[in-house]
Amino acid sequence: MRYISTRGQAPAESFCDILLGGLAPDGGLYLPETYPRITTEELARWRGLSYAGLAFEVLSRFITDIPAADLKALVDKTYTAATYCHARPGRAAADITPLTTLEPGLHLLELSNGPTLAFKDMAMQLLGNLFEYVLDKRGETINILGATSGDTGSAAEYAMRGKHGVRVFMLSPEGKMSAFQRAQMYSLQDDNIFNIAVRGMFDDAQDIVKAVSNDAAFKAQYKIGAVNSINWARVAAQIVYYFKGYFEATKSNDEQVAFSVPSGNFGNICAGHIARQMGLPIACLVLATNENDVLDEFFRSGVYRPRKTAETHVTSSPSMDISKASNFERFVFDLVGRDPAVVRELWQQVDGGGAFDLTGTSHWARLPDFHFASGRSTHTDRLATIRVVWEKYGVMIDTHTADGVKVALEHREAGVPMVVLETAQAVKFAETIREALGREPLCPADLEGLEKLPQRVQVMDADVAAVKDFVVHHC
Numbered sequence: 282m283r284y285i286s287t288r289g290q291a292p293a294e295s296f297c298d299i300l301l302g303g304l305a306p307d308g309g310l311y312l313p314e315t316y317p318r319i320t321t322e323e324l325a326r327w328r329g330l331s332y333a334g335l336a337f338e339v340l341s342r343f344i345t346d347i348p349a350a351d352l353k354a355l356v357d358k359t360y361t362a363a364t365y366c367h368a369r370p371g372r373a374a375a376d377i378t379p380l381t382t383l384e385p386g387l388h389l390l391e392l393s394n395g396p397t398l399a400f401k402d403m404a405m406q407l408l409g410n411l412f413e414y415v416l417d418k419r420g421e422t423i424n425i426l427g428a429t430s431g432d433t434g435s436a437a438e439y440a441m442r443g444k445h446g447v448r449v450f451m452l453s454p455e456g457k458m459s460a461f462q463r464a465q466m467y468s469l470q471d472d473n474i475f476n477i478a479v480r481g482m483f484d485d486a487q488d489i490v491k492a493v494s495n496d497a498a499f500k501a502q503y504k505i506g507a508v509n510s511i512n513w514a515r516v517a518a519q520i521v522y523y524f525k526g527y528f529e530a531t532k533s534n535d536e537q538v539a540f541s542v543p544s545g546n547f548g549n550i551c552a553g554h555i556a557r558q559m560g561l562p563i564a565c566l567v568l569a570t571n572e573n574d575v576l577d578e579f580f581r582s583g584v585y586r587p588r589k590t591a592e593t594h595v596t597s598s599p600s601m602d603i604s605k606a607s608n609f610e611r612f613v614f615d616l617v618g619r620d621p622a623v624v625r626e627l628w629q630q631v632d633g634g635g636a637f638d639l640t641g642t643s644h645w646a647r648l649p650d651f652h653f654a655s656g657r658s659t660h661t662d663r664l665a666t667i668r669v670v671w672e673k674y675g676v677m678i679d680t681h682t683a684d685g686v687k688v689a690l691e692h693r694e695a696g697v698p699m700v701v702l703e704t705a706q707a708v709k710f711a712e713t714i715r716e717a718l719g720r721e722p723l724c725p726a727d728l729e730g731l732e733k734l735p736q737r738v739q740v741m742d743a744d745v746a747a748v749k750d751f752v753v754h755h756c
């Protein structure tokens with residue numbers, strides 16, 4: 282399997298060659314040359330596989346330059362009950378991603394049972410093991426530069442702490458994440474972990490990561506790598522749980538399901554889109570935003586208009602406070618018939634601070650073929666949804682999942698199970714849970730007292746040169 286850039290001006294590469302970097306050298310994002318199609322027989326065989334077994338089957342379609350036995354060992358080492366051990370009481374942790382049924386036809390797929398209690402652990406734990414494997418084979422080291430709005434950062438740091446030859450420099454928006462999220466990252470004292478809080482929003486941090494990634498000389502000299510979902514491996518690993526969720530929510534492969542996905546950077550739902558392209562029977566991908574509704578606006582109107590920092594809201598689902606969704610470029614590449622010239626033209630406008638409008642084009646006419654629906658959710662909706670799910674079903678959900686449930690309920694169709702991706706645990710957003718339910722969220726025993734630990738973080742302006750200096754100084 283070879284990987285091509287959405288902008289069409291970079292050579293095709295193999296998986297291991299794109300694993301350690303972020304953007305393609307032409308500024309685009311990597312995607313497989315073609316999506317592997319899963320046959321009816323394969324789908325039948327995959328039903329009933331363990332999470333690790335399924336991950337091996339799915340990933341081996343995309344990773345063809347790691348020997349099968351090695352890939353199997355990496356996947357088996359990653360997806361263990363010991364790592365994904367924070368399942369709700371009474372759930373079998375061995376499921377890795379248990380399905381909770383709220384009522385017939387309405388389910389939550391629990392993706393946040395890993396070490397940092399968010400869905401990012403599903404891909405990031407694998408990335409940690411893949412990085413270690415490839416770096417060891419090549420005798421190389423890596424300096425990861427990442428951006429987080431709250432969950433990618435801790436997931437990456439927990440996955441990479443103590444890993445040989447790996448340093449992590451993680452940019453977060455100063456003062457915008459929850460107290461628990463800050464504590465998860467800033468309390469780490471490992472020598473290879475560096476937290477930088479930038480004065481700005483997540484988009485400012487992500488712009489810095491892209492600017493550094495686009496500086497080929499600096500990237501090569503300081504061996505800069507990426508763990509955000511601009512890295513294809515993140516998206517690939519996230520495809521697996523759509524298959525798992527589908528099998529859990531259905532009895533036969535003749536059935537269809539809908540997935541509702543709380544969205545910000547479009548990485549999670551992009552994985553769902555690819556699962557559908559592979560042949561998974563997905564009737565609808567429901568995209569849910571918070572008040573930062575750039576993506577909902579696109580799916581309703583055909584206009585993609587990323588907002589400036591000053592127009593981006595600080596909300597109670599802070600990990601989705603994103604106005605420039607990196608992975609959206611991957612979807613648009615498919616929507617425009619994989620024509621990189623069209624993507625280049627559209628992103629010339631976006632990268633210049635503008636917008637684009639696809640209405641009236643043949644691309645927009647094709648949108649229904651991709652089976653997306655969308656909606657937005659506000660703080661008031663979030664509180665109401667957390668309350669209803671708690672009172673009606675006795676299940677405590679976090680603020681992002683609440684956005685997913687709220688929008689899911691607007692798009693249910695008779696006979697099609699709706700699976701809402703549960704992207705984080707409630708304890709990460711205790712303040713809003715207290716406001717909604719008047720009680721404290723449950724905290725896994727091993728994370729109690731986290732917020733009281735000493736914290737270590739460097740605060741700086743959202744300035745590319747300052748971040749580069751910091752990296753150089755600590756390498």
Ligand SMILES: Cc1ncc(COP(=O)(O)O)c(C=O)c1O
Pocket residue numbers: 399400431432433510543544545546547548549550600601681682704705
């Ligand atoms: C808890 C949570 N939910 C949803 C999202 C949105 O996912 P994506 O950025 O892949 O669209 C994020 C951040 O990525 C998150 O941390």
Ligand SMILES: N[C@@H](CCOP(=O)(O)O)C(=O)O
Pocket residue numbers: 428429430431432433434483508509510511545546548600601607
């Ligand atoms: N919501 C994310 C933002 C980064 O998204 P990514 O999937 O591109 O890493 C976060 O919580 O940090």
